[in-house]
Amino acid sequence: MVSPILVLAESSGGKVLALSLEALAMGRKAARESGTSLAVLVCGKGVLTAANELLCYGADKVLAVDNDLLADLHPDLLCAAVSQACDIIKPGALFMAETLAALDLAPRLAARLKTGCASDCVDVSFSRDTGGFIFTKPVYSGNVMAQFALAGEPVVATFRARAAEAPEPGAMSGRVENLDVSLVPSLARYEVVEKVSIDATGGPRLESADKIVSGGRGMGGPEGFAVLAELAKALGGAVGASRPPCDLGWISPVHQVGITGAIVAPSLYIATGISGSTQHVAGMAGARVIVAINNNQDANIFKIADFGIVGDWEKIVPALTRAAAEIAG
Amino acid sequence: MHIVVCMKQVPDPESPPESFAIDQETLRVEPRGIPPVMSLFDENALEAALKMKDADKDGTRITVLSAGKRVPDAVMLKSLAAGADALAKIEGPDLDHMALNARGTAHVLARAIEKIGDADLILAGRQAADSNAGQVGAEIAAALDFPLITMARKITPDSGSILVERVLADGYEVVKAPLPCVVVVSNEVGELRYPAMKERREAKKKPVSSTGPGDVGAERIPEAGAGLKGLEYPAARERRCEMIPGDDPARAAKTLMKKLKESGLF
Ligand SMILES: Cc1cc2nc3c(=O)[nH]c(=O)nc-3n(C[C@H](O)[C@H](O)[C@H](O)COP(=O)(O)OP(=O)(O)OC[C@H]3O[C@@H](n4cnc5c(N)ncnc54)[C@H](O)[C@@H]3O)c2cc1C
Numbered sequence: 001m002v003s004p005i006l007v008l009a010e011s012s013g014g015k016v017l018a019l020s021l022e023a024l025a026m027g028r029k030a031a032r033e034s035g036t037s038l039a040v041l042v043c044g045k046g047v048l049t050a051a052n053e054l055l056c057y058g059a060d061k062v063l064a065v066d067n068d069l070l071a072d073l074h075p076d077l078l079c080a081a082v083s084q085a086c087d088i089i090k091p092g093a094l095f096m097a098e099t100l101a102a103l104d105l106a107p108r109l110a111a112r113l114k115t116g117c118a119s120d121c122v123d124v125s126f127s128r129d130t131g132g133f134i135f136t137k138p139v140y141s142g143n144v145m146a147q148f149a150l151a152g153e154p155v156v157a158t159f160r161a162r163a164a165e166a167p168e169p170g171a172m173s174g175r176v177e178n179l180d181v182s183l184v185p186s187l188a189r190y191e192v193v194e195k196v197s198i199d200a201t202g203g204p205r206l207e208s209a210d211k212i213v214s215g216g217r218g219m220g221g222p223e224g225f226a227v228l229a230e231l232a233k234a235l236g237g238a239v240g241a242s243r244p245p246c247d248l249g250w251i252s253p254v255h256q257v258g259i260t261g262a263i264v265a266p267s268l269y270i271a272t273g274i275s276g277s278t279q280h281v282a283g284m285a286g287a288r289v290i291v292a293i294n295n296n297q298d299a300n301i302f303k304i305a306d307f308g309i310v311g312d313w314e315k316i317v318p319a320l321t322r323a324a325a326e327i328a329g
Numbered sequence: 330m331h332i333v334v335c336m337k338q339v340p341d342p343e344s345p346p347e348s349f350a351i352d353q354e355t356l357r358v359e360p361r362g363i364p365p366v367m368s369l370f371d372e373n374a375l376e377a378a379l380k381m382k383d384a385d386k387d388g389t390r391i392t393v394l395s396a397g398k399r400v401p402d403a404v405m406l407k408s409l410a411a412g413a414d415a416l417a418k419i420e421g422p423d424l425d426h427m428a429l430n431a432r433g434t435a436h437v438l439a440r441a442i443e444k445i446g447d448a449d450l451i452l453a454g455r456q457a458a459d460s461n462a463g464q465v466g467a468e469i470a471a472a473l474d475f476p477l478i479t480m481a482r483k484i485t486p487d488s489g490s491i492l493v494e495r496v497l498a499d500g501y502e503v504v505k506a507p508l509p510c511v512v513v514v515s516n517e518v519g520e521l522r523y524p525a526m527k528e529r530r531e532a533k534k535k536p537v538s539s540t541g542p543g544d545v546g547a548e549r550i551p552e553a554g555a556g557l558k559g560l561e562y563p564a565a566r567e568r569r570c571e572m573i574p575g576d577d578p579a580r581a582a583k584t585l586m587k588k589l590k591e592s593g594l595f
Pocket of ligand 1: 219241242244245258274283296311312314342
């Protein structure tokens with residue numbers, strides 16, 4: 001029998017991240033295809049609520065490492081904890097969602113275990129020929145899809161948001177198994193001095209917003225984003241951005257949509273002053289309805305939009321805000 | 330402080346999709362008519378180093394380190410013009426940057442860093458613009474057994490150690506690490522500064538060295554953790570766009586809202 005698949009789930013405020021549930025769906029698929037079992041692991045301090053929630057998703061095992069030293073999820077300690085958990089569970093593959101934490105953990109762990117790692121995957125399938133998994137991920141700015149076979153056990157893979165649909169919770173079954181790992185503070189090779197939280201500029205969070213109004217370099221400056229925020233407000237949506245406005249400091253990077261920002265799939269996405277680069281489009285192509293506003297009629301963004309308005313946003317956006325307010329009011 | 334910035338050359342990632350042609354026989358992507366450039370996040374890493382140098386001109390030295398089958402000076406000159414002090418290239422037929430795996434690359438770079446000898450801080454970009462893998466920094470840290478700090482948005486020296494701001498989902502944290510260590514840099518650091526004409530000219534006089542992997546003790550390149558099995562073009566994503574004339578904004582806005590309503594959006 002093939003070694004089990006282990007999904008590492010992350011939680012925030014006692015709730016399992018939706019992205020982790022998507023990774024769990026990938027784990028389920030891989031387990032089904034390869035005829036192996038599926039285990040889910042949560043690590044942290046006070047993660048039992050999240051672990052219990054995971055009992056509803058049909059994994060064969062739900063495991064928890066609950067340790068005071070993981071309170072801050074220091075990357076060195078987290079890596080040690082997951083690596084020890086792998087020693088106990090002996091999984092063939094470790095899956096996680098491509099989150100900021102996974103961006104650190106996946107390569108760190110693979111380097112430590114000397115196994116293969118594929119980040120930002122969009123699919124996994126089992127190959128009967130080789131008896132191993134094949135991971136698919138975008139390379140060259142998303143212009144090419146590459147398939148990789150990974151060496152060693154466990155192989156480590158992270159999955160891009162929206163690559164799989166999060167499963168619906170079912171009835172709770174089984175109970176959470178606690179894993180004992182031994183951690184000591186000295187495993188942390190650097191010290192965390194201070195944590196600073198940055199408030200996103202109000203409104204709903206990008207990932208969960210049903211409507212998103214995004215601006216690009218064409219907005220010309222922070223003032224443009226103030227105008228966009230009014231449209232977002234009238235629509236009850238969130239503000240997004242392409243990368244240049246974030247790099248130029250017009251808006252906080254938490255608003256970035258694209259392969260190095262958030263991957264979103266709202267019911268409505270309005271792209272304003274955005275040219276439609278593959279790196280941006282990969283982050284929003286899953287939206288149900290896409291509207292593009294651009295003063296260049298040949299902009300690529302129109303190729304992937306459902307509705308397009310050719311014109312200057314300075315004129316179009318305020319008019320849209322008024323029209324949206326009429327509909328809402 | 331001696332800072333080594335690891336720099337990869339990649340086919341310009343902003344090129345149009347058709348520039349990335351797949352050769353199924355060799356299982357490689359052949360860039361068509363696009364020049365190699367420095368990978369974007371590696372440029373951010375260099376910018377982080379230059380900001381440290383701004384604060385301590387005399388006490389900071391920056392070496393740009395790049396491995397590849399051939400690393401053209403023309404691509405890397407920009408790093409010297411922007412303010413790096415030296416360029417160290419590791420070149421050899423086995424170091425094809427289009428095919429080299431993260432573990433292999435990291436092994437060669439780690440041996441080169443050992444050879445350099447006095448590096449205090451190793452910087453790498455968060456992920457390469459071609460492979461998008463994000464593993465080399467972590468692999469170098471493992472190979473050298475140095476502490477690893479990722480997702481840096483700011484680095485400041487602090488008497489014998491460094492302070493690094495790391496990007497988190499809801500803000501950032503400040504961490505303090507001993508030297509030597511490896512720091513993986515994100516784009517929040519800021520774009521690489523644009524060198525002036527004069528700096529470009531002077532860059533040509535800066536020291537450039539080229540050695541083979543054997544010269545740094547990396548004659549055997551470790552097996553890849555990831556083996557490439559297939560390449561294909563992504564499914565086309567085009568939608569049929571209904572254009573709404575924009576010359577009368579109020580009218581365009583009303584029309585769009587009506588259409589969105591018909592799509593069941595409100
Ligand atoms: C490794 C890597 C990762 C990346 N990750 C991301 C990512 O996650 N997200 C992302 O977005 N990008 C990302 N990029 C950058 C990406 O390649 C593009 O550079 C970027 O998306 C372009 O942003 P833009 O469309 O806003 O700007 P531009 O391409 O400059 O387009 C601006 C548009 O605004 C229009 N415009 C100008 N003025 C007006 C006006 N008054 N009214 C209406 N329209 C106007 C112009 O016609 C143009 O189409 C990444 C790049 C790399 C190499």
